[in-house]
Amino acid sequence: MQQLESSLKTALQTAAQAVFGVEIPAASLTLQPTRKEFAGSFTLVTFPLTKALGKGPEQIGQALGEWLKAHEPRVSGYNVVKGFLNLEIADAEWLAVFNQLRAQPATAPVGTDGGPQNVVVEYSSPNTNKPLHLGHLRNNFLGYSVAEILKATGATVTKANLVNDRGIHICKSMIAYQEIGRGEKPSATLKGDHLAGKYYVFFEVVNKYQIGEVRSIVEGILKYIEEYKSQKYTIVRRLIILQTITELIDNVAKEEKKDIAFAKFLPQLLKSLGRIAADDKESPLRFFYKRLRNSYNDLWIVKAQKMLVKWEQGDEKVLALWRKMNGWVYMGFDETYKNIGVDFDQYYYESETYLLGKERVEEGLEKGVFFKKENGSVWVDLQAEGLDEKLLLRADGTSVYITQDLGTAELKYQDFGYDSSIYVIADEQNYHMQVLQATLQKLGKPYADAIHHLSYGMVDLPSGKMKSREGTVVDADELVRDVVAAAKAATLEKGKTEGLSDEELEELYHMLGLGALKYYLLKVDPKKRMLFNPEESVSLEGHTGPFIQYSHARIAAIRRKAAELGIDESADWSSITSLEGTERELVQELARYASVVAEAARNLSPAVIAQYAYDLAKAYNRFYAEVSIFQETDVAKRSLRVALSARVGEQIKQSLKLLGMQVPERM
């Protein structure tokens, strides 16, 4: 079809030369598919040619159309509507296009066409303190699909998973487990990742209570200050300073950081209180001091922070617990990954890359592109790039998020020498990714320009945003169970699965349930925020995955019957002189595949493939309803229709494969 299109353009150039004596550059010819309310297959927009050719748009259309009809055998007719020249293509040509298509398997690479040849796609990238949720599913499906799409162009693709296995969040799970876990292990009813997640939630609950408790003590102190301001002037003055600090802490934006900042401020408060209480034996401050000291020593958040420090120092006991819990989490993740049908060629762990990141920071200091502030923290100035100054390494030498990302980027390049490195990360990290790229550019890294952020929107629920604190997070494992159960119920109701074994049935339910879910999440343009409606996500009718899978099963039935009847798919079709409208549409739809994959690869958008698979299935169902296959008496036509069906089935299968979906033979 691409050949047909480009040769039509050449023919149009020749026509312009012959009729108007003017040479038209191919780039100024915009050929597009004809809208279905008009006759024809390709449309030339003639408006842009009026200046070059010195005629009106309609005249140009008429003249070019007439010339083509007379001199170009593939053009069987034309019509002109305002500035649009619609070209009708001879059915013999469509048959030729179809034959050409069939010469290649549906799985053949479509060509990288100037795109990247060697790509690393990083996706999933979970934290190890919680199981996967709905948002991760969008990420996983997108990453997997984009990798498959790029493979389909012929590129070499590596799927990478960067596991965030270190940091305060894991320490939180570990502390809670240590305090109240009583040696619990993952079980058949509680996977490892869910176990870690459970203790993470426990941590948050206890922490919230503890912080509340400490806050109320602090409030008691503040109240005391208010009421006795005039009496104990010198003491109170010191306390007022502390009051302003607590207010500042309350202005910290994020709840989590607020707690940490608050906890960090407490030792300072305790110290002052201790001194004051010693001077001032009658004051209630003595009472508050004791209370605060006891509560402070119990604080889990403080324990978690101490644990993080120990982890960085390589404390063997901490590391042992860390390894144990992470090991459980990985087993849980592996099960989920297998269940949702995604995989990885390479794992990276932040615990292994953050040191490499520190080296990059050193390198930047040596090159003079980073700078050190008085307190010893390291920064990069990106104001010339339209960004801000960005912290790369804290004053105490501990790393921040971007430190590890610098290391991982380097490592990936060492390992794979990519010409494109794709990060599948939610759009809340847009700024962060810009900073990462700009920082690597400052370092003069050859791979900096190869970085692409596949930024996708968050998934909302009908009830609003997903918030872990409010318990509105949709768990991935649970969701998959639900969609599979829904698919099972629907399939049983239809009752068309006679002859399948129990095992095959389970496989089918899984295929359909997951197909519904994946298609639902992938059909939306990645960059858009999307709404997750549970009922629609398990729907099997209309614009859904199972609709397309159904079309495949239907075609499979046709093929079985054709084989039974001994119909030859590759009979001689030369006797066929005209096609049905739906047959022609089907060939056109089939022929679009290569350019669709190319577009999806260019835009890193599985939604393009999803839309195509739907269009193809829709076109087939139309054909199926309007044209009879086995009642057709003309042997050539019957053979052609079976061949068309077969090819559609294969291309549906291939298209869905690019989305990470499978197709059934019956359903």
Added chain:
RNA sequence: GGUUGUGUAGCUCAAUUGGAUAGAGCAUCUGACUACGAAUCAGAAGGUUUAAGGUUCGACUCCUUACACGACCA
């Protein structure tokens, strides 16, 4: 406040990257299974593309301003 993304039918999404009368699905209504699979097909109804300007043969698409929602940065 600064930066940035989004805004299309009652709802969820498209629109070949500036082209014709803005298309699908869901929901509503109507019709089609003793011809191959009705998880299907055909049809009806549903729109000032958030608003106002601008650019041009032509704007959902580009520019400006405003509004709404989200994200990020303080």
